[in-house]
Amino acid sequence: MTETATKRTAIVPCANCGKLNRVDVARVDAHPSCGACQAPIHLDAPITLTDANFDKIVSGSEVPVVVDFYADWCGPCKAMVPVFTEFARRQRGQALVAKVDTDRSPAVSARFAIRSIPTLTLMRGGKEVARQVGAVPLAALEQMLQR
Numbered sequence: 001m002t003e004t005a006t007k008r009t010a011i012v013p014c015a016n017c018g019k020l021n022r023v024d025v026a027r028v029d030a031h032p033s034c035g036a037c038q039a040p041i042h043l044d045a046p047i048t049l050t051d052a053n054f055d056k057i058v059s060g061s062e063v064p065v066v067v068d069f070y071a072d073w074c075g076p077c078k079a080m081v082p083v084f085t086e087f088a089r090r091q092r093g094q095a096l097v098a099k100v101d102t103d104r105s106p107a108v109s110a111r112f113a114i115r116s117i118p119t120l121t122l123m124r125g126g127k128e129v130a131r132q133v134g135a136v137p138l139a140a141l142e143q144m145l146q147r
C-alpha cells in the first residue's frame with residue numbers, strides 16, 4: 001500500500017523507437033526497458049523532448065522536469081552539455097532532465113517564448129515554475145530545483 005502511495009513515475013521516450021514509457025523513477029537502477037522494442041531506458045543523460053512529445057512527458061510525469069532549450073550552433077549551449085549531463089546523472093530517480101532543440105521543435109519553443117539560449121525551465125505538474133536564462137554552473141541548477 002505504502003509502496004503505491006510513494007511511487008513516482010515519469011514518462012520517458014525510448015531513445016531507440018520513440019515510444020513513451022511510464023517509468024518508476026525510484027527503480028531506474030532495475031534496468032527498465034522499452035515496452036515496444038525492449039531497448040534499455042537510460043536516465044543518466046538528458047532525454048530529448050520535441051514538439052510531438054513535450055506535453056505528454058511534462059504533464060504526465062509526477063517528478064519535476066528541468067528543460068534545457070538549446071541549439072546546435074550555440075556556443076554557451078555546448079559549454080552547458082557536460083554540466084547538464086552531470087546534473088541528469090545526479091538527479092536520476094528524483095527529477096527528469098530533458099532538452100529541447102529549439103530549431104527542431106519551433107512550436108514548443110515559441111509557446112515558451114524562448115528568446116535567448118540556453119534557457120532552462122523548471123516544470124512541475126506541467127507548469128513552468130522557474131526559469132534561468134544563460135549558461136549556469138551545476139550548483140545553480142541544483143538550487144533551481146529547490147524552488
Ligand SMILES: [Zn+2]
Nearest residue numbers: 014017034037
Ligand atoms: Zn523502444
